[in-house]
Amino acid sequence: MKARDILTANVITVRVDVPLAEIADLLVRNRIGSLPVLDAHDRVAGVVSEDDFLRRIETGTERRRSRLAEFFTSDAVLQQDYVRSRGLRAGDIMRTDQPRIGPDAELAEIADVLERHNIHSVLVVEGDKLVGIVSRSDLVRAYASVADTRAQPTEGDRAIREALLLELASQPWGRRLENTIVVTDGIVHLWGQAVSPTERAALRVAAERIPGVRTVQDHTTLTGPASFVE
Numbered sequence: 097m098k099a100r101d102i103l104t105a106n107v108i109t110v111r112v113d114v115p116l117a118e119i120a121d122l123l124v125r126n127r128i129g130s131l132p133v134l135d136a137h138d139r140v141a142g143v144v145s146e147d148d149f150l151r152r153i154e155t156g157t158e159r160r161r162s163r164l165a166e167f168f169t170s171d172a173v174l175q176q177d178y179v180r181s182r183g184l185r186a187g188d189i190m191r192t193d194q195p196r197i198g199p200d201a202e203l204a205e206i207a208d209v210l211e212r213h214n215i216h217s218v219l220v221v222e223g224d225k226l227v228g229i230v231s232r233s234d235l236v237r238a239y240a241s242v243a244d245t246r247a248q249p250t251e252g253d254r255a256i257r258e259a260l261l262l263e264l265a266s267q268p269w270g271r272r273l274e275n276t277i278v279v280t281d282g283i284v285h286l287w288g289q290a291v292s293p294t295e296r297a298a299l300r301v302a303a304e305r306i307p308g309v310r311t312v313q314d315h316t317t318l319t320g321p322a323s324f325v326e
Contacts, residue, residue, distance in 0.1 A: 142190030
């Protein structure tokens with residue numbers, strides 16, 4: 097199984113010039129920990145996460161060094177701290193050294209990256225273009241989907257998944273960001289959240305209508321009404 101089989105393609109992104117207040121609002125309202133940052137050419141420029149809001153002058157949490165520590169700290173580092181604690185846009189505080197993987201990365205490789213860098217999710221890119229994101233939750237869901245059969249996705253399974261993702265993306269209710277779809281041996285596994293039984297039914301029907309689908313296994317949990325940003 098590869099990144100392309102489990103990644104979340106419907107990812108919220110921001111531009112480098114987006115104000116931090118807007119980014120904080122997106123993180124809170126969508127209950128996510130990070131956002132990819134794109135440049136004017138839709139290339140991945142970096143990532144802004146909750147960690148980047150820890151040291152802010154507005155909350156009185158900016159990094160403070162003793163005079164002695166400042167003496168032994170380079171001007172470049174002090175300047176960087178100044179920008180990160182006072183910058184107003186995504187480009188000021190984003191991390192540019194976050195690891196990235198390709199869509200054909202094996203799950204073992206993804207697990208190594210997440211563990212080695214102690215991160216919750218990793219960007220999936222082709223060249224400099226964002227394809228999606230794979231999170232720790234996606235790996236757990238992938239395991240649960242194949243634990244009994246050890247079946248690996250075929251090209252037919254990948255075609256089913258792609259067709260279902262396209263169908264859901266075309267529906268205003270089908271853009272739930274934290275949901276995961278795994279397809280193995282013609283069986284569609286639906287993971288994540290649904291706010292109502294009707295949403296569950298709509299997800300199931302969308303999957304059942306895809307040619308080649310043998311059955312649908314619904315693992316979603318009902319969470320009640322929620323507000324999501326497209």
